[in-house]
Amino acid sequence: MTELPHTKLSINVNKIATLRNSRGGNNPDLVQTALNCESFGAQGITVHPRPDERHIRYQDVFDLKAAIATEFNIEGNCQEEKFIQLVLANKPTQVTLVPDALGQITSNHGWDTIKNQEYLKDIVAVFQEAGIRVSLFVDPDPRMVEAAATTGTDRIELYTESYATNYLLNKELALTPYLQAAKVAQQASLGLNAGHDLDLHNLRYFAQNIPGLLEVSIGHALICDALYLGLEVTIQRYLDQLKS
Ligand SMILES: CC(=O)[C@@H](O)[C@H](O)COP(=O)(O)O
Numbered sequence: 001m002t003e004l005p006h007t008k009l010s011i012n013v014n015k016i017a018t019l020r021n022s023r024g025g026n027n028p029d030l031v032q033t034a035l036n037c038e039s040f041g042a043q044g045i046t047v048h049p050r051p052d053e054r055h056i057r058y059q060d061v062f063d064l065k066a067a068i069a070t071e072f073n074i075e076g077n078c079q080e081e082k083f084i085q086l087v088l089a090n091k092p093t094q095v096t097l098v099p100d101a102l103g104q105i106t107s108n109h110g111w112d113t114i115k116n117q118e119y120l121k122d123i124v125a126v127f128q129e130a131g132i133r134v135s136l137f138v139d140p141d142p143r144m145v146e147a148a149a150t151t152g153t154d155r156i157e158l159y160t161e162s163y164a165t166n167y168l169l170n171k172e173l174a175l176t177p178y179l180q181a182a183k184v185a186q187q188a189s190l191g192l193n194a195g196h197d198l199d200l201h202n203l204r205y206f207a208q209n210i211p212g213l214l215e216v217s218i219g220h221a222l223i224c225d226a227l228y229l230g231l232e233v234t235i236q237r238y239l240d241q242l243k244s
């Protein structure tokens, strides 16, 4: 029997949609690619629809929901009413709430869970009442993690951009704030996810050292690696990084 990694790999397929949209038509086929990801071992599929639908279109979310069998994670900005309705209509396994500004190229910060405490409590409850697990995207700041716990969220997703950047300079230092944040999350009984700029170089060290890491969502680097290695080999390599 093969050993299963304890941290789930959810593959973000935004970049497949970016490529498809660049020519119109349906090549590459987003749903087929997601199904391939699953058959190659992915334990979840992540999408991050943005209001301009520059990659994931709202219809893609319905199409993926109807097709995939693993955990479906929809990330996005819940300050958009259209996003809330999209998530409620699809009832994914998990919604990850991200405080994106309009027109942002990519996500670049987590929630200020202190300032937005009341708003987050209300919106977390909206999704939970629909049976959807909620995760809040936060920076690795113990104060933000502590305040996230008081919103009632099930999980947090640690924004790993600074880990990925600093890993190249000093991996121990790069990890330090994430370790502290993870400890606070554990004490508060919050589930822990992570994502953004994780790749084949920095993933193993993160996964081996962050206690209780339940899920990583990875898109950009994984899809780039698949151009060189093929999707099946790439996914196996990412899963290998998650084996303890
Ligand atoms: C929240 C997060 O870190 C990712 O979902 C990332 O924002 C991917 O979005 P893009 O593919 O639009 O860059």
Ligand SMILES: NCC(=O)COP(=O)(O)O
Pocket (backbone or CB within 6 Å): 012, 046, 048, 075, 157, 194, 195, 196, 197, 198, 217, 218, 219, 220, 221, 222
């Ligand atoms: N939540 C992070 C995510 O889905 C993918 O981020 P990236 O690997 O594309 O940087």
